[in-house]
Amino acid sequence: MRQSKESAFREFAEARMGHLFRSACLLTGGDTHLAEDLVQETLGKMYAAWGRVSRVGNPAAYAQTVLVRCYLGHRRRKSAGERPSGELPDRAGQSAGDATLRMTLVEALRGLPPKDRAVIVLRYWEDRSVTETADALHVSSAAVRTRSTRALARLREQLQDSVGELAAP
Template sequence: MDAEAQESFREFVAGRSSALLKTAVLLTGGDRHAAEDLLQNALVKAVGRWHRIDEPEAYVRQILYRQQISRWRLKWRRREVVVAEPPEGGQAPDTAGAAETRMVLRTALSRLTARQRTVLVLRYFEDLPEAEVARILGCSVGTVRSTTHRSLARLRELAPELAAVGPRPQRPSRDFSPVEVRS
């Protein structure tokens, strides 16, 4: 790799690694260490092909998604978190609403399967259309739709307090009463 390409890669990492790490954290269910490993591996793969990459961020994100898919296909066991003492009960809830919501969401996401979490991250955090998610995951659009539906249902079950965070989608009115048309 020549000096110009090295500098270009360094600038990319300096400018975009924070956003890419956020995606990796979501993909790994909130495990920051696993997310850092995931991002590091993706960057290592990207640096080898840096001179041939047209859209670096899209390329690295694609590597992140595919590596995470490979991880959940291998069915790695999630390691148990060991703490010295159990958490204290009866504490007053934190009033910082946004931080609390993020913590609840992160915990709920970590309890989903890796496949469910990946589909939700791609659909709602990355805001990708179903067809693109299906292409990335190597499955059909119907599979993406059904996995999204089941994942959201499971998320609502795991964290019912998230229902109060945003407005519920309104169903269209089924009022078929006649309408007077004036000419």
């Protein structure tokens, strides 16, 4: 019995790890080390509760919710502001096309407050509804709509014409 639960969790973790990591990278503004930590923390919490979680209708959505909560919990810690370096090494060059566009978007996301970033990632990256996003963040639907409107306006202000130039063929 225990063996089958462990193998079921292992299959789940292997199938979802990449998606969780990509979402965590967006939440953290491109901090891959923190993203890896968040994914490990998420999977650890999922493993501890796997008996309950495996009976849930959609454990993948539950894992995304746990990831967002781990991220928001990390942001509340005093040590969350510590950074080993202010600059990202080995930035993509202008000829990278899609990579440059992604880096520009990640840098713009990094400029948003953590809760706004979480709303944008859940609504537009994870393609969740307003209600699902509100449930994941424990806020009202009106708060999600307000935060997403303001966050998108901030992103537009930060990006101005740079996305159009980068996305042009």
